[in-house]
Amino acid sequence: MNHLLSTEHLDRTEIEDLLDESDGFAEVLTRPIPKVPALRGKTVATMFFEPSTRTRMSFEKAAKALSADTVSFSPGTSALSKGESLKDTALTVRAMGVDLMVVRHKATGAAWRLAEWLDIPIVNGGDGAHQHPTQALLDCLTIRQRFGSLDDLRIAIVGDIKHSRVARSNIFAMTTLGAEVVLVGPPTLLPIDPEAWPVTVAYGIDDILDDIDVVYLLRVQTERGGGSVFPSLSEYTSRFGMTSARFARLKPEGIVMHPGPMNRGVEIDYDVADDDRALILEQVSNGVATRMAVLFRLLGGEHDA
Amino acid sequence: MHDLVLTGGSVLTDKGIRDVDVAIVDGRIEAIGSDLGDATQTIDCDGAWVGPGFVDMHTHLREPGHEWKEDIASGTAAGAAGGYTAVVAMPNTDPPIDAGHLARFVADQARRSAKTEVVSAGCLTLGRAGERMAHLDELWDAGVRIFTDDGDAVRNASVLRTAMEYVAQLGGIVAQHAVDPDLSAAGFMHEGAVSSRLGMYGIPREADNVLIARDIVLAKMTGARYHVQHLSTAEGVALVAAAKGDGIDITAEVTPHHLMFDHEDVRSTDSNFKMMPPLRDPRDTAALIEGLRSGVIDVVATDHAPQAATEKDVPFEHALNGVTGLEWAGSVTNGEVALDQSLFFDRMSVAPARIAGFPDHGRPLAAGIAANIVVFDPEVVWVPANTVSKSVNAPYLGRELKGKAKTTIFNGAITYVE
Numbered sequence: 029m030n031h032l033l034s035t036e037h038l039d040r041t042e043i044e045d046l047l048d049e050s051d052g053f054a055e056v057l058t059r060p061i062p063k064v065p066a067l068r069g070k071t072v073a074t075m076f077f078e079p080s081t082r083t084r085m086s087f088e089k090a091a092k093a094l095s096a097d098t099v100s101f102s103p104g105t106s107a108l109s110k111g112e113s114l115k116d117t118a119l120t121v122r123a124m125g126v127d128l129m130v131v132r133h134k135a136t137g138a139a140w141r142l143a144e145w146l147d148i149p150i151v152n153g154g155d156g157a158h159q160h161p162t163q164a165l166l167d168c169l170t171i172r173q174r175f176g177s178l179d180d181l182r183i184a185i186v187g188d189i190k191h192s193r194v195a196r197s198n199i200f201a202m203t204t205l206g207a208e209v210v211l212v213g214p215p216t217l218l219p220i221d222p223e224a225w226p227v228t229v230a231y232g233i234d235d236i237l238d239d240i241d242v243v244y245l246l247r248v249q250t251e252r253g254g255g256s257v258f259p260s261l262s263e264y265t266s267r268f269g270m271t272s273a274r275f276a277r278l279k280p281e282g283i284v285m286h287p288g289p290m291n292r293g294v295e296i297d298y299d300v301a302d303d304d305r306a307l308i309l310e311q312v313s314n315g316v317a318t319r320m321a322v323l324f325r326l327l328g329g330e331h332d333a
Numbered sequence: 334m335h336d337l338v339l340t341g342g343s344v345l346t347d348k349g350i351r352d353v354d355v356a357i358v359d360g361r362i363e364a365i366g367s368d369l370g371d372a373t374q375t376i377d378c379d380g381a382w383v384g385p386g387f388v389d390m391h392t393h394l395r396e397p398g399h400e401w402k403e404d405i406a407s408g409t410a411a412g413a414a415g416g417y418t419a420v421v422a423m424p425n426t427d428p429p430i431d432a433g434h435l436a437r438f439v440a441d442q443a444r445r446s447a448k449t450e451v452v453s454a455g456c457l458t459l460g461r462a463g464e465r466m467a468h469l470d471e472l473w474d475a476g477v478r479i480f481t482d483d484g485d486a487v488r489n490a491s492v493l494r495t496a497m498e499y500v501a502q503l504g505g506i507v508a509q510h511a512v513d514p515d516l517s518a519a520g521f522m523h524e525g526a527v528s529s530r531l532g533m534y535g536i537p538r539e540a541d542n543v544l545i546a547r548d549i550v551l552a553k554m555t556g557a558r559y560h561v562q563h564l565s566t567a568e569g570v571a572l573v574a575a576a577k578g579d580g581i582d583i584t585a586e587v588t589p590h591h592l593m594f595d596h597e598d599v600r601s602t603d604s605n606f607k608m609m610p611p612l613r614d615p616r617d618t619a620a621l622i623e624g625l626r627s628g629v630i631d632v633v634a635t636d637h638a639p640q641a642a643t644e645k646d647v648p649f650e651h652a653l654n655g656v657t658g659l660e661w662a663g664s665v666t667n668g669e670v671a672l673d674q675s676l677f678f679d680r681m682s683v684a685p686a687r688i689a690g691f692p693d694h695g696r697p698l699a700a701g702i703a704a705n706i707v708v709f710d711p712e713v714v715w716v717p718a719n720t721v722s723k724s725v726n727a728p729y730l731g732r733e734l735k736g737k738a739k740t741t742i743f744n745g746a747i748t749y750v751e
Contacts, residue, residue, distance in 0.1 A: 036530075113646075113647060114651075115646055133648065134650075135649065136649060137648055137649050138648045140601075140602055141648055156532050157533070158531050158533070193532060219529045220524065224526045224530075
């Protein structure tokens, strides 16, 4: 593995090895001194061309827990605002002596361009609505910790799948690990060609809820609430929201997940978000361990040699 | 003593395809036959097709205003290298060609520096803004025969209707960049399985189809000669076929890139596969190839659209639209569609010259006419490694192509020789 760009072409063994490694780093993070020297002397650059706090912090926390140094790039204060191209920005930061770049960009394929232009490992921290592979890995880790395995679990991904890199990444990772995935949402927010995906589709959550192990809620982009793709936020909530009433119908061992940031009262009821079976904060914690595993995989081999 | 004799080729003449020699004197064809006598220069055309030089109805020469991408000298040099002897320059320059003096500027620059004949197309609307008529009479008087806001469609049906009525009376052609601006507004590529997988906003086929359908209705209403630029969909081909059956004065073009590539090529997110209209589904490609073969699609037109490296070496969504094509259009058409010699020259030379109104081009060779000729080897397989355009946004570089222009002759002068 030279880069981590997508979950689409990862095989089961590759994913499971990363999850095993993540479990190990999750244990490290519970120690009194939650830090190992594995990547001492390495520098990780977080290049976030799109605003993000949590993913960037998670990667930086992961790098520091491995004793790597971090440098970061923010578009607002950078030469990008002076017209510098993405390529020149990337080459410039590389020339400072960084060993790996995490890139988030609103354009599909941006991480692939960096992988072409540079000679160091690239981690895709989110490209447009395309891929966000570490999110999928941390989600699968969270599910595996709860159920032991994803084999034969039924997972519903609910909401704006069409515009979601989280959904695209999870669909491949989850099904590769043996789960069955159902996409739930209004037709305007589902992929135009669901038959081409390894999934089934439902247009209402009530039809399938009784039979679901994991309800994975996507964030409603509230700026889409003005009638452009669904009539109103309240109508969305009434058809697709994880209300307390729906939560009560979920099987006793069933769980609720959300990649954050969530809109309480829209896709998830206020109380549901705080329930023990809503694993939203476990996802966040696992994010650090998973990203440690990814950074270690891409940089660690050389270090040990 | 002839200036130049082409020997041993298979020649498209006014009396059909014949194995004869062609003699050129003072820019004109002097004689066609065998044993034509001595010449200053002789070119052996054994195994090659000899016919009228290619004519492109759709070239972006980028002059005036965008000379860092291309200019009339470099663009027509690329044309000559691809076998072209005449091109129609699209008017989406800076400033756009919406008045007579601007069209004359292009003609003057071409006289100084071009390796092909160049006629500018003119804008349909002032500033390509889609609101008021351009200076259509001035443009006509400056030699413009094709009127288009290419790069954008005329969105307002009432504006288009008025412009069609006016151009029809002049005798010109209304050419439309037939992509609905609203249905395509958010998109970067064909809406289908690949855009869905990439999470990229798509441009549905219907963006083309609704506009072509609307325009056909207006062409029928106004009696205008209507030309569909860069047809990309199977339904678009069917709409053109039906309109022709209905007696409407309609013609259509297809680009080489739509004959060779489809949206699967966009999986790489390589910006050299980004253009408008986008590369569509393989079933569309098949319909375009069949349409060109049957004649529903009249011509191959390159939509040669140079863009600088700074405009292309960026993420796909940020890249400007367009690919270059003049140097490879003949090769791609030959390799992908496999037409016989006479149909090949019809789609590449004869039909585009007739539609665009080039009296000295696209004529089967005969004694007395201007010597605008290409020698094209239909069998040679080659891999282009570089380009003479100023821009390198060419998806053909490094790919195997079949057929190649060997020699191009413009008004009797050799403008390209391999």
